[in-house]
Amino acid sequence: MASVTFGGDPVTLLGNEVSVGQQAPDFTVLANDLSEKKLGDFKGVRIISAVPSLDTGVCDAQTRKFNEEVEKLDDVTLLTISVDLPFAQQRWCGNAGLNKAITLSDHRDLSFGQAYGLAIKELRLLARAVFVIDSQDRITYVEYVSEVTNHPNYEAALKAAQEAK
Template sequence: MDKRTGVVTMGGNPMTLVGKEIRVGDKAPDFTGLKGDMSSFSLKDAGDKKKIISVVPSLDTGVCELQTIRFNEEAAELEDVAIITVSVDLPFAQKRFCSANGIDKVITVSDHRDLDFGLKYGFLMEEVRLLSRGIVVLDGENNVKYVEYVDQVGKHPDYDKALDAVRSI
């Protein structure tokens, strides 16, 4: 199991990221999680659309909330793009969050049960069993075109770079 210590901090404390670090040019691995209705989600379910995978520690925190709302708003301007938000929040909490915030263009996926996404994409913070913040952009064939592991969990990702990456595909 790959481990990278101190790559990201949470509250000033270094965290150990567990799993394979994803890089531009990699073929994105399939992963599974649960949607808000407890049905299974697989990356394959997004088909051959371009994809933005928005990774957040918990939807019930300020930056995560704003990140998810931002991508939900951006979705209206993007054609043939699936936006997938992944966290370890329980599916019920994700569903409640989406209902309360009018999130209707983003697919929320819970990685709580198996941590399949976190381990395959290298976003799992070992010390707290949460996902680190970041963004992965994939083309229609699931090739990685952009990836950002945000170095401080409390910081926003670079939305503009991610959006530019998906628009340039």
């Protein structure tokens, strides 16, 4: 399992860590309208940006940065997943002016967090991570950010998305 800290303190991640080349595990999360969404509901190349909470500085910056950069890419869908309630995600998107952003909530079941080995046992939050999944549902890029309060490697994830088919 990935070794992750939160504020310098080690945390326990629940679920199964994923790796490049593996078939992307399915999951069930909630959209802002409370409908269930699964990985297969989104086609083509996908970047999954996992954040602990949109209401924090690094998560806010990560979500804005990826949304800004993905707009420049053809046929890449960005999914931002956190355990924030769908209502809070919708409010954040409106306040941030990112009304086209796809935010999904793992609050109800931690289905995504456990399928990708991101659920922080001690806090019931997701660890920070980025995944790129190609159009055949294969994982082509994985980054488990070792310190949850740090930024991911945006450039590497975006390059992987551009190279994925």
